[in-house]
Amino acid sequence: MEFFALIQSIVLGLVEGLTEFLPISSTGHLIIAGDLLNYTGEQAKTFEICIQLGAILAVCWLYRQRLMRVAVDVTREAGARQFVINLIVGVLPSAVFGLLLHKLIKEYLFNPVVVALALIVGGLIIFLVERKQRKPRITTVEQMSAVDALKIGFAQIFSMIPGTSRSGATIIGGMLFGLSRQAATEFSFFLAIPTMFLATGYDVYKSWDTLAQQDLAFFAVGFVTAFLSALVAIKALIRYVAHHDFTIFAWYRVVFGALALVYFLHWSAP
Structure with missing residues (x-):
């Protein structure tokens, strides 16, 4: 792997890991960083999805004990079953809309101008939500119902617009629907697991013919970098x-x- 390619992979991995779970849009930052690094096109989009998996695995690692406890107790404990149901219900809206709109979104919305506008609009929405924040009715993830999860799932649909932020949509959506900041943030982490596994699997399947063996090292460096920086x-x-x-x-x-x-x-205009 060439030195510049190594730098590209590390920088993009850092951008992904450090922004995936903050309400500032990892996809938006990756699109802008990719444009600045001159790494664009179909392979770049697949690379971005793959390194997102590295960030999601960081959540799995940090919450491994809790996830294993849920897996063990799901057949015998009502709280564990409700947790799994909430994740399934929460991921359904974006899964359905993602399948329907995946091609159109990638073709028309994955560009820096859309990202910049979405960043600004999302920021203004956060201002409004924080200004009108009321006392939450749900303070822990365990208190959530399937209806609460479904509402956040519909909020997650907006994150398909690059620059919106998946974590931003789910956290701010959760706060609007009565969750505390801590509960909304934690559920956003957990909801990211099935959401991004599905998105990664689907995107890799659709883009498999754009990958080559010589790309493995490039993808691996970005993947590991995203994992480590996401932990932080x-x-x-x-x-x-x-x-x-x-x-x-x-x-x-x-x-x-x-x-x-x-x-x-202005400066980037031809």
Whole structure:
């Protein structure tokens, strides 16, 4: 693997791992970073999905004991069964809409200008939600019903627009539907597991003919980098939401989105 390709893989892996679980859009950052690094096209889109799997595995690792306990207790404990039902119900809306709109979204929305606009709009929504935040009726994931999970699942559909943020849509959606920041953030982590496994599997299947053996090292470096950096980001976010709101992420989205919009409409114009 050439040195520049190694740098591309590491940088994109870091971008993915550090942004996947923050409400600032990992896909949006990857599209912008890929454009700046001159790594675009169908293979780049497949690479982005694959390194997202590395970030999701970080969640599986950090919550491995809880996930194993659910797997063991699912046939005999009502709380474990409800947890699994909530994940299934939560992932259904994006799975259905993803299958229906996957091709159109990749063809028309995966570009830096759409990302920049979505970042700005998402930031403004976070401002509004935080300003009108009321006392939550659900403070832990265990208190959630299937209806709560379905509502968050529908909120996750908006994350198919690049720049919106899957974690942002589910966390802010959860807060709108009565979850505390901590509960919404934690459920967002868990919901990411089936969502991204399905998205990764489907995308790799559809893009298999674009991959070659010489690409394995490039993908592997990005995958490992995303996994390690996601471990750091998840732990940091858990500590952060215990004492702070999401206003800082709203400011970041608006400022970064505005800068990206100016850059791609002006300096990047042909």
